[in-house]
Amino acid sequence: MSTVIRGGTIVTADLSYQADVLIEGGRIAAIGQGLVGDTVLDAGGCLIMPGGIDPHTHLEMPFMGTYSADDFESGTRAALAGGTTMVVDFALPSPGQGLLDALQMWDNKSGRAHCDYSYHMAVTWWGQQVFDEMQAVVDRGITSFKHFMAYKGALMVNDDELFASFRRVGDLGGVAMVHAENGDVVAELSARLLAEGNTGPEAHAYSRPPQVEGEATNRAIMVADMAGVPLYVVHVSCEDSHEAIRRARAQGKRVWGEPLIQHLTLDESEYFNADWDHAARRVMSPPFRNKQHQDSLWAGLQSGSLSVVATDHCAFTTDQKRTGIGDFTKIPNGTGGLEDRMPMLWTHGVGTGRLTPNEFVAVTSTNIAKILGMYPKKGAVLVGSDADLVVWDPEATKTITAGAQQSAIDYNVFEGQTVKGLPRFTLTRGVVAVTEGKVDSRKGHGEFVAREPHGQVNRALSAWKDLTAPRPVQRGGIPASGV
Ligand code: URP
Ligand code: ZN
Ligand code: ZN
Ligand code: ZN
Numbered sequence: 001m002s003t004v005i006r007g008g009t010i011v012t013a014d015l016s017y018q019a020d021v022l023i024e025g026g027r028i029a030a031i032g033q034g035l036v037g038d039t040v041l042d043a044g045g046c047l048i049m050p051g052g053i054d055p056h057t058h059l060e061m062p063f064m065g066t067y068s069a070d071d072f073e074s075g076t077r078a079a080l081a082g083g084t085t086m087v088v089d090f091a092l093p094s095p096g097q098g099l100l101d102a103l104q105m106w107d108n109k110s111g112r113a114h115c116d117y118s119y120h121m122a123v124t125w126w127g128q129q130v131f132d133e134m135q136a137v138v139d140r141g142i143t144s145f146k147h148f149m150a151y152k153g154a155l156m157v158n159d160d161e162l163f164a165s166f167r168r169v170g171d172l173g174g175v176a177m178v179h180a181e182n183g184d185v186v187a188e189l190s191a192r193l194l195a196e197g198n199t200g201p202e203a204h205a206y207s208r209p210p211q212v213e214g215e216a217t218n219r220a221i222m223v224a225d226m227a228g229v230p231l232y233v234v235h236v237s238c239e240d241s242h243e244a245i246r247r248a249r250a251q252g253k254r255v256w257g258e259p260l261i262q263h264l265t266l267d268e269s270e271y272f273n274a275d276w277d278h279a280a281r282r283v284m285s286p287p288f289r290n291k292q293h294q295d296s297l298w299a300g301l302q303s304g305s306l307s308v309v310a311t312d313h314c315a316f317t318t319d320q321k322r323t324g325i326g327d328f329t330k331i332p333n334g335t336g337g338l339e340d341r342m343p344m345l346w347t348h349g350v351g352t353g354r355l356t357p358n359e360f361v362a363v364t365s366t367n368i369a370k371i372l373g374m375y376p377k378k379g380a381v382l383v384g385s386d387a388d389l390v391v392w393d394p395e396a397t398k399t400i401t402a403g404a405q406q407s408a409i410d411y412n413v414f415e416g417q418t419v420k421g422l423p424r425f426t427l428t429r430g431v432v433a434v435t436e437g438k439v440d441s442r443k444g445h446g447e448f449v450a451r452e453p454h455g456q457v458n459r460a461l462s463a464w465k466d467l468t469a470p471r472p473v474q475r476g477g478i479p480a481s482g483v
Contacts, residue, residue: 141450
């Protein structure tokens, strides 16, 4: 069985051109004019792009005394509905738990995925077992390791642990990742706010100001530089953090920043809504910021100082959020966005002229495929690449509403927003999963994607670090010591 996508314009990270795409055996078999196949998909008026890759999801994640409500089943269904064909989820050992043990838990959940997936491994504690097991994790094709500088007393690691782990990741040819917020300061500010009677969701924002994120980002960049490892900063929400990344990149450091679609399009005023539920549903870390910070993030995408747009999809129901009534520190942190990332970014990015269609593809798919070592299997429209494709109708519109979404939760943080630009078809390894809003995907179709360590950036950085490493000065005559 072969499929041909006919009559569209192929849009990749670097090129737009008219051609048909022939798919056989789940991969792109040919690109050209007048191709024929058993099934024809009409892409007239549409753009044929690499399917979105969301490199930051937490599906069925144990967190803050509960589990995030979207699992690999509903989460990947939501992804496909919005034109995303791959997710990278965080395997999260609880403190003291082995990495391989955690991987087993994630393998047990991910069998229900409707689209392809991979994992990052979180380093939530440090010890010989973690050090040893990191090799086996990389051997399984998991080459990115996430560290939390926040969530003190739970997932947070200290600087000595960060440095030790970053060095290990560098030696293994992987990418270090950080959630950058100063966890000590957040803990102190939170306690003080509660003591002063600031118990509502707005206090969550007060407890995590931009400076806290900026400081941690600078610290992570320094530690990564000392360790000689490429660094990926997740959920960059503000100018303070962006500025640190921008400066590091201008200095030639290998650092990438990831803003979320939520931070790009929603602001801090959400937390001051008189409706407690409304505000609590938007509690996530880092919190939404003001318009100046938003402008900084958009400028970062335009100038290339920020590289990837993700969601950090970590969805909790209103009931789960209500655990935090009377104490904002108990509101489960996280928001959804898997289904909405692509249409929202197209609408507010391409629709406004802030991004070109090629830049859209770069930040939703191609850049992260390269960073994570899975390009051009993913993130490309090339012969031999997986046929993870979205046939994008730039004229299609809808109004986002929780009632029509795939996600298991009872609200949507983008409720009521009208988007222009939607998938006509979403294909996962050549199989049509979505047709004009109708989802017809299969539970268990998704496959694990193993990734390659020691990519080009790692090799270049290692060469540079070797060249500039401290060396003893070779001296001819050493003077006799004075007595
Ligand atoms: O609030 C958030 N972001 N929840 C998910 C866990 C994390 O910090 O990424
Ligand atoms: Zn985080
Ligand atoms: Zn509301
Ligand atoms: Zn996250």
